[in-house]
Amino acid sequence: MIDYTSPIQTTFELQRRSLEQSQQALEQSVDIGQQISESLLAGLDSQEQFQRRLVELNRDTVASALDAIESLPGADVAVDDLRENIDDGYERLLDGHEEAFDNISAELEDGTDSYDDLTAELLETVEEQLDLLVEAHEELEAQSVEAVDELAGQVEELQDQAEDVQAQIEQVSEDAARAVEA
Template sequence: MSTQQNPIGTMFELQRSAIENSQRLVHQSLDAQTRGAELAVETIERSDTVREQGEDVTKAAVNAYFDALATAVPGDAEGVEGLRETVLEQFDVVGEVNEDAWEAGKEFAQRNAEAVEEFSEEYASMVDDAFDAFLQTHEQAESSTRQAADVVQQGTRTATEIAVESAEQAADAVEESAE
């Protein structure tokens, strides 16, 4: 087999490089999908923290309102306190419903992220196997093509040598007959 670089070798090297780049792009795409699912979980967790802080600020504002109301209406402190308790109980109920909804959302996002990661790992493994098999076949095709090119090149050399030898013999024969 010829060891010098030739157009056939260059062609196969370019193909191999393109195939390997495609494999890297598939992995990068899978990594991006996995990271996207992880970011969704992180975003939900951060949003839940903001929601909890918002509830705390709102409760504090409601308590401040009822404190101001109790000061403004000193004779009806019992009514104001009853109203405060009712409103705060409603906040607690809404808070529990919100907490359950956010927890369900976080659990769903986490399961989704885990499923995406598992799928990506399995798919990446299948892609790697397919690319490896393709590259192995590609190498075999390159080897066969190089061998065929070497045979053709050797055949061309042999045919050229025969043609030169025949031409020399013909020239010698013409020269001899001319004498």
């Protein structure tokens, strides 16, 4: 008997593997999105630290210049007021800088958390749907294999019946040939 079910089962198995690979690709793309968000947050922290160092370096350079000017005779009174104003300006700048980056970081973290929550829900839903699909797919495979087995059995029966009919025809032909000879 010819096994017709093997190619059918192979086809169904290939389809299931394709579904599983599609799910894995989706999970990997979500992971990449999360990694990008994490990298963006890490980059933001680095950017904040770098800019803060630049502002502090600039403040120190201005302070050094004021120190040099202050060493000149009679410049110390005017420099004190100027230094106070400049120091206040740098403090406001650094405070504003910190607040701005804190706000940006908080917004980005909130967005990342929301993205993580949504993608987790998406992956859970996709996994549930894939499980249902694979279950239905396996049921369809079982029904298909059963139908092919039944059809193969019926074809064998028809072949056996055809062989029996052929044998009967040959027997009748032989009997008729002997009757004619007799």
